[in-house]
Amino acid sequence: MNSNLAIGIVGCGYWGPNLARAFENTSGAIVSALCDSDETRLTSLQERHPAARRYTEFRQMLEDPNLDAVVIATPASLHYRQAREALLSGKHVLIEKPMAGSSVECEDLISMAEKSGLIIMVDHTYLHSPAVLKIAELVSSGEIGELKYINCQRLNLGIIQNEFNVAWDLAPHDLSVIIHVMEEVPLVVNCQGGSQMGNGIEDVVNISLGFSRGRFATIQNSWIEPRKVRQMTFVGTQKMIVFDDLKAIEKIKIHDVRVERPPRYKDFTQFQYSYHYGDCYIPRVEQREPLCVVCEDFVQSIRGNVAPSSCGRCGLEVVRILEACSESLRLNGAAVKICQSRMSPDRSNALAVEKSLIELNA
Numbered sequence: 001m002n003s004n005l006a007i008g009i010v011g012c013g014y015w016g017p018n019l020a021r022a023f024e025n026t027s028g029a030i031v032s033a034l035c036d037s038d039e040t041r042l043t044s045l046q047e048r049h050p051a052a053r054r055y056t057e058f059r060q061m062l063e064d065p066n067l068d069a070v071v072i073a074t075p076a077s078l079h080y081r082q083a084r085e086a087l088l089s090g091k092h093v094l095i096e097k098p099m100a101g102s103s104v105e106c107e108d109l110i111s112m113a114e115k116s117g118l119i120i121m122v123d124h125t126y127l128h129s130p131a132v133l134k135i136a137e138l139v140s141s142g143e144i145g146e147l148k149y150i151n152c153q154r155l156n157l158g159i160i161q162n163e164f165n166v167a168w169d170l171a172p173h174d175l176s177v178i179i180h181v182m183e184e185v186p187l188v189v190n191c192q193g194g195s196q197m198g199n200g201i202e203d204v205v206n207i208s209l210g211f212s213r214g215r216f217a218t219i220q221n222s223w224i225e226p227r228k229v230r231q232m233t234f235v236g237t238q239k240m241i242v243f244d245d246l247k248a249i250e251k252i253k254i255h256d257v258r259v260e261r262p263p264r265y266k267d268f269t270q271f272q273y274s275y276h277y278g279d280c281y282i283p284r285v286e287q288r289e290p291l292c293v294v295c296e297d298f299v300q301s302i303r304g305n306v307a308p309s310s311c312g313r314c315g316l317e318v319v320r321i322l323e324a325c326s327e328s329l330r331l332n333g334a335a336v337k338i339c340q341s342r343m344s345p346d347r348s349n350a351l352a353v354e355k356s357l358i359e360l361n362a
């Protein structure tokens with residue numbers, strides 16, 4: 001392997017250029033090839049990375065023996081095929097979310113990578129966000145009491161897509177965070193939605209996830225909203241956390257608020273809930289671009305031959321829930337059980353690895 005890992009990126013549309021910039025700023029990696037079937041997009045990105053070789057055919061890029069790893073930033077319908085071809089060519093793979101179009105495809109990619117000793121990572125960017133890691137730390141330390149539910153809104157006037165619905169596009173962000181903070185996958189999902197544009201692809205969905213011990217999470221995703229909203233609320237028995245990702249600074253606020261039942265009462269006339277209004281405070285969060293942490297994690301996983309914190313198995317868990325959402329939509333919102341994974345990731349040290357990556361580079 002070269003001193004610098006040679007990275008090839010396929011997909012030079014909206015997100016690919018962000019990945020190219022982030023890898024260019026990652027020590028130990030170099031963007032050495034770019035691929036897009038659209039010549040104009042390819043040229044536009046290559047102008048910013050003139051040392052990178054250019055390809056309009058993905059298979060030709062894979063024939064480059066000097067390439068160590070491939071980053072897949074094409075539409076989701078191509079993820080499985082391209083990741084499979086890359087693994088067959090002996091390249092490590094970083095796939096954009098969602099990992100693939102079905103859990104069977106994800107499982108196939110995971111076993112291919114494991115058999116050939118290659119790294120497969122999914123870009124669940126939020127798992128590398130210092131704000132999300134701070135929230136996970138606060139929750140697991142008991143700072144907010146017992147976490148009861150998470151409420152997420154990811155809304156805007158988005159690009160209407162014609163292959164996968166809005167849940168497959170936006171919910172991977174929410175789901176990856178929810179699983180990470182809840183430290184478990186949900187047991188059951190209900191999903192309702194509609195196609196306001198009438199093309200049969202849901203552009204608005206409401207997802208409800210049930211967890212053990214009566215905990216739950218709700219997600220609202222829409223491409224048809226006038227305002228851009230990226231908010232998550234974490235409600236604990238003692239405190240609540242609001243995460244607003246659109247804020248440049250002060251993304252997390254901890255509210256010391258709660259409602260308490262009276263400890264004793266004889267009859268209903270004595271019963272009064274008491275409302276606690278305490279301080280609202282803003283914890284310090286490292287200022288690091290999550291995508292740069294993604295790229296560093298990928299490079300370090302390849303170098304150390306260790307699973308990245310957002311591994312293929314994390315991608316599979318998210319896709320399983322998306323499949324259950326699609327099934328629930330088909331059943332008009334009926335509850336669908338989530339198949340519990342025989343391929344669960346080891347979550348035990350993921351948080352510690354991510355924290356050390358962020359602190360190391362802060």
Ligand SMILES: NC(=O)c1ccc[n+]([C@@H]2O[C@H](COP(=O)([O-])OP(=O)(O)OC[C@H]3O[C@@H](n4cnc5c(N)ncnc54)[C@H](O)[C@@H]3O)[C@@H](O)[C@H]2O)c1
Nearest residue numbers: 011012013014015016036037038041073074076096097125
């Ligand atoms: N992690 C994040 O926060 C984040 C944000 C945005 C998008 N994404 C993901 O990135 C991926 C790409 O999204 P996007 O918004 O950039 O899409 P896009 O449509 O803007 O770009 C996709 C690019 O792939 C190219 N392409 C299509 N077929 C190809 C082929 N066979 N060979 C080579 N190139 C091909 C297209 O020409 C286009 O330039 C999606 O999986 C999306 O979910 C992730």
